[in-house]
Amino acid sequence: MRAAVMYSAGDIRIDTVADPQLQQPTDAVVRVVAGCICGSDLWPYASMEASATGSRMGHEFVGVVEQVGDEVKGIAVGDFVIAPFVASDGTCEFCLEGLQTSCRHGAHWGGSADGGQGEKVRVPQADGTLVVVPAGFDEALIPSLLALSDVMCTGYHAAVAGGVAQGKTVTVIGDGAVGLSAVLSAKLLGATQIILMGRHQARTDLGREFGATEVVAVRGDEGIAKVKELSGGDGTHIVLEAVGLHTALETALAIVRDGGVVSRVGAPQYTEVPFGFGGFMRNITLTGGVAPARNYIPTLLPLVLDGTIQPGRVFDRTVDLDGVPEGYQAMADRQALKVLVRP
Amino acid sequence: MRAAVMYSAGDIRIDTVADPQLQQPTDAVVRVVAGCICGSDLWPYASMEASATGSRMGHEFVGVVEQVGDEVKGIAVGDFVIAPFVASDGTCEFCLEGLQTSCRHGAHWGGSADGGQGEKVRVPQADGTLVVVPAGFDEALIPSLLALSDVMCTGYHAAVAGGVAQGKTVTVIGDGAVGLSAVLSAKLLGATQIILMGRHQARTDLGREFGATEVVAVRGDEGIAKVKELSGGDGTHIVLEAVGLHTALETALAIVRDGGVVSRVGAPQYTEVPFGFGGFMRNITLTGGVAPARNYIPTLLPLVLDGTIQPGRVFDRTVDLDGVPEGYQAMADRQALKVLVRP
Structure with missing residues (x-):
């Protein structure tokens, strides 16, 4: 064959x-x-x-x-x-x-x-x-x-592991197929706000059809500021990290609300997570994994x-x-x- | 005054x-x-x-x-x-x-x-x-x-954030007052196995009275091997980390069962967590924080x-x-x- x-x-x-x-x-x-x-x-x-x-x-x-x-x-x-x-x-x-x-x-x-x-x-x-x-x-x-x-089950795993449920606010980092599947999953599980971070309009347009309520097309500090602004200054309850790069994880930890959850399904291209005293004092949870x-x-x-x-x-x-x-x-x-x- | x-x-x-x-x-x-x-x-x-x-x-x-x-x-x-x-x-x-x-x-x-x-x-x-x-x-x-x-509420927070419940297996790292409180909390919440890692016998004796089912008085690789042996080779569902040192966190990540939770309440004396691809593939969750x-x-x-x-x-x-x-x-x-x- x-x-x-x-x-x-x-x-x-x-x-x-x-x-x-x-x-x-x-x-x-x-x-x-x-x-x-x-x-x-x-x-x-x-x-x-x-x-x-x-x-x-x-x-x-x-x-x-x-x-x-x-x-x-x-x-x-x-x-x-x-x-x-x-x-x-x-x-x-x-x-x-x-x-x-x-x-x-x-x-x-x-x-x-x-x-x-x-x-x-x-x-x-x-x-x-x-x-x-x-x-x-x-x-x-x-x-x-x-x-x-x-891909769909991976996005769904992110959402389930992250505890997405009716009334929760969610940010999805990454507009690849997994990120878009995470948007669809967050919608399915009842999230009321779904912010999609991604820079490729054809993809983020599909993300909107899948349920994204807002799109943030900038990243780094600018993207962090924008997500915070869209979430009343606090960040969202849950962040679904669908990229796997260290920078994406840094962003995730910065935009999650105190007491919230970062759920990662992007295969980590890093070995160390910057998750010491600051994340501890904010009671952030880091979860997710291979779906x-x-x-x-x-x-x-x-x-x-x-x-x-x-x-x-x-x-x-x-x-x-x-x-x-x-x-x-x-x-x-x-x-x-x-x-x-x-x- | x-x-x-x-x-x-x-x-x-x-x-x-x-x-x-x-x-x-x-x-x-x-x-x-x-x-x-x-x-x-x-x-x-x-x-x-x-x-x-x-x-x-x-x-x-x-x-x-x-x-x-x-x-x-x-x-x-x-x-x-x-x-x-x-x-x-x-x-x-x-x-x-x-x-x-x-x-x-x-x-x-x-x-x-x-x-x-x-x-x-x-x-x-x-x-x-x-x-x-x-x-x-x-x-x-x-x-x-x-x-x-x-101290008791901090131990209890570790157990609650870690999801301790009836039938779960738990390891507590640290025989200080928080670790012992975590043992008492795990017992209160119904854990069936509570392994206490600590090297001070007066303390671990109190830990046994609080509900520890086993004590592991060695640490590092030897301690990891012992906890794994006591937990059927897989590690425990939940690890309550009550020390705050990087080595304790490394041990926690090594002795938690696939799909399990490390809940930390020891104030982190580290900035980076070794939690990349390995922990991701095992679907480990890292949670906890200031109580x-x-x-x-x-x-x-x-x-x-x-x-x-x-x-x-x-x-x-x-x-x-x-x-x-x-x-x-x-x-x-x-x-x-x-x-x-x-x-």
Whole structure:
């Protein structure tokens, strides 16, 4: 089969690789109907050291089950499934608590395993990992179903971990696909004020459609001052940090109200957090982390199927496998918000 | 009147100072029946730069109201009151939310204001700040009532902010008075396992009486390994950090279970927290902060009065005002856990 392989920063190719096979009786093989490129894929695209074997790419996909192992009970050949961005057994304590990203038998896509940017994927722990979409859905929903693999659930995790609820005020930092998903999630959970910090108008316009009540298109001290002004001088109850850079976290800590919560879902590109005596005296909480998407899909899937939410609107370009390298470059150049891949 | 004044590290004296007067119609003047020395007083005792005017000391006290301003409604002359360690108006949004430490009209004791280590204190915002103890209580309860000024409420804040509840597993770092109060609070809130990390046996023995199920008397990597062993390899759901040193925070982040909470109430003696990608991938929350004691006194006071809790057991030495310098030194030398002052 064909799949995307990254060999070094900026060098991603479509190779012919081995077809996936069932290896464990708990495995399934899924034919990818739609995958996509993640903002986090841009980190290796910017900085990966050269590798002779390369690294398979893509951790978000939906598709049709082609094979299942003998021990797979809940997934059948022909099912249309959503794959969360981490595999999980569904039975360990962490999975039962809804923290499937800490599963005792978890696995990641890509690297030396199959990735979502390819024709097929071997799925470990298929029963625990995959979520079946009831048959008969409109194919136009595929982008929104795909968004449940990662980006929408990541935004939703930010909002849930941050305690967004009816009447809360929220700032979302970052107008990437995760930030916009965080806006949509904050709206869904009842936030009354949603300030979106972002500088790309096409994106912030979608953010307004998703529920942002104000947009702040400046950053740094100017952005901090503007958010404070919009929030009565105190900052907002909750800040959803969807970037991952140290500067974004500094901004988050500056614009959160005393007693409030910074919930981060941007993968940290920093090791130290400036969170000493000042944040302590203000009783700020720092929470969030990698999103257990598997935990949220059962909640969000019905809302996609009935049209309540359309998280797939974050996809603004579609490519086939041959178009994947161009898709990476378009996202790196911010010419595309998020690229959907139809193998 | 006489009061303790610190002039530089290690130099604390009992001076004659001006008697407090009502300055605002919302003030009260309280005659101190009991005050105490806080672990946080040891930071300036160790490092204060020389000051010609000195700094009044003490932020914990109980006493009898001697005067009230014209606008004070809920406090009367003769009332026995508990003063939380921060004054607050009781009417601003933060006070109404229970975050009196962020009060818009808050004030601190000591410095150029009166402190609890003295004969009398002018109390600003008396209605919002003071809590009246119903008349007729047993005087033997005074140490436990005094503990509600700060140390017990600080331990309780750690536990509440950390989400301690029935069935949770908890580690408390630090066997000082706050750490022991955190143990007592975790027990009160239903924790099933309470591991106390501390190296002073007299203190950890009291910790066991307060509810600690295990004591870990080693620290660093050895302590981390021991806590993990005691918690099935995963760490505990919640870690209450009652020290404030960077090493204690590092330990806290290492021994908290995936998806768990580090709640800190030790005043941070650091500016940066090592909380990047690793803690993010494990979905760790860092919360806590300076305790809004005023918010917890109404909950904890009945439990002191009916004997359910005896937080005053953290006091192991009593001095008069002249004994205050000796009290500081005894705490600095770890000869005393916490020193009560009867002016």
